[in-house]
Amino acid sequence: MTDAPILQDITVCGSEDEAEIESLHNALIDTPTANRLAEIFKALSDPSRLRLISLLMEHEVCVHSLEMAVGMSQSAISHQLRYLRQLNLVRFRKEGRHVYYALDDDHVRELFAQGLLHVEHG
Amino acid sequence: MTDAPILQDITVCGSEDEAEIESLHNALIDTPTANRLAEIFKALSDPSRLRLISLLMEHEVCVHSLEMAVGMSQSAISHQLRYLRQLNLVRFRKEGRHVYYALDDDHVRELFAQGLLHVEHG
DNA sequence: ATAACATATGAATATATGTTCATGGATAGA
DNA sequence: TCTATCCATGAACATATATTCATATGTTAT
Known part of the structure; x- marks a missing residue:
């Protein structure tokens, strides 16, 4: 190349x-x-990450709630959240033994929303 | 899962x-x-594919021109075009020994444009 | 102090992915 | 017909990726 x-x-x-x-x-x-x-689109290129991101679109959610909702293992969720963290796509906030994650990038928020619109109604 | x-x-x-x-x-x-x-975002998650798509945004281009422009091998380009073809993201038209490819999905066109806007001006 | 809970992380593994290499088919030109 | 050009494809390979497993850390409850 x-x-x-x-x-x-x-x-x-x-x-x-x-x-x-x-x-x-x-x-x-x-x-x-x-x-x-490519980096930003790659963050959106995995079904598991997309499900997590969909849960973070509205408001912050702790890891345990994510686990209950998406049906992934706690470890898999944590790894994916680290991935999104390293790209500065999510922020987190510790409160007691909980860690709350929230989307922290409006680019991905808008891309996700737009992609979803297109996919949903064909 | x-x-x-x-x-x-x-x-x-x-x-x-x-x-x-x-x-x-x-x-x-x-x-x-x-x-x-995930499928649609994955198509946009690779730098080589993004460069090819950027060339197809305006009008159809034949494989040879793509090769001259992007600095990838002819084989690599052909493989990526097949990938995009299988997702119905591009269409092609044969003319003599040339094959002209064009973007055939407005979803990816819009997502690419929006992503580019965000990335370009931070 | 001990147990239960919430989360993070490294290693291992299986699979996916992008490229190169070699080659084949089709078309145009000499 | 012979050759050069344009494109496609299968195999091989190296790398990336997503998950699981085991374990560690810190927090709350008893």
């Missing part, structure tokens, strides 16, 4: 149209952007 | 508030919805 594709040599199959070349050139997202985009 | 979590037994940590229980119950997405959501 060459990191710096040679954009001057693009030929838009059959037409050497300069406008087409410019179009492709402008449309291509750069590597760091692609990486950050 | 139990497929049918027992929602009646949810206790929202510290409060047996019925409203809270209802809230969790309503927020939780069901398994098929979670799976379809």
